[in-house]
Amino acid sequence: MKGADMLNLENQLCFPLYAASRLTSQLYAPLLKELDITYPQYLVLLVLWQKGNQTVSEISKQLYLDSGTLTPLLKRIEEKGLVHRTRSKADERIVSIGVTAEGTQLKEKALCIPMQLITSFKEGGNLTMEEVVAFKKTLDKMVGTLARAV
Amino acid sequence: MKGADMLNLENQLCFPLYAASRLTSQLYAPLLKELDITYPQYLVLLVLWQKGNQTVSEISKQLYLDSGTLTPLLKRIEEKGLVHRTRSKADERIVSIGVTAEGTQLKEKALCIPMQLITSFKEGGNLTMEEVVAFKKTLDKMVGTLARAV
DNA sequence: TAAATTTATATTGTACACAATATAATTGTA
């Protein structure tokens, strides 16, 4: 490949990642609208449902989001009554986040989301299961590499 | 996999796409800072460098971005002197975008970016070339599927 | 222990994303 060809859109690796990420968010949007949450808010709830109470920086490490993104997002879902934010007594710098009863209830409504996603994904029809499994394996390695690099 | 396990972060396909997309943007950031442009602005310039003058909706189709994102972005890079925006005489609804002389010059500075990205990517060291090639092939198919689905 | 450093979160400012709506030009149609 010549130098200039490397600037062609179809030869980029990062552009399809960017496109796929935004397009999947749009695929989630109507399902998440039923729960009245956004995709990043859903990710935060996934962490809390799975791990229980987490500090802001624990959430930050798992989602690769900084406090500049998380603080206002967490305030918004606190406002909605889905989580509580509590400053630690032992160390007042730390803010612990946990789901409320309402936040726990929302998990029941979220249970059907992964399956619906997979279904509407399969409808496209041109991806085999093996292909997707290999893809996810590489993708996970790539995220690990990137997280160490940036 | 049980229903609840499907809500675990490590079982998500969309989360690593989202993470990889943002982390690669962050990997680009210092290189693009030298050109004084952002990653989405870089993508628009890639299209214009490759295809020449394009209407807003032609750019929109290739990048999967709507006018709500493109119009202000295009105004900003017009402000920087990198592109011109011209309303078509034949059909006044259409706005044609093209790079200026300064925008063309910027391509020379951009030529080294893909190679630098690949290098800093390889430094991570845990991905083979074959793996990345297969990955990109699946990713491109996936983007096609998603673009049709949303 | 007082001062310097580090750590955890918050704030500010800029630039996307995107849904929803608006506007204006063009095309299709009765």
Next chain:
DNA sequence: TACAATTATATTGTGTACAATATAAATTTA
């Protein structure tokens, strides 16, 4: 040819992202 429908772009409003900076608490060090 009026007039309804469509098309292309722009605007508005909300919610991320993220760099840079601020703040305050905890820890380290002189």
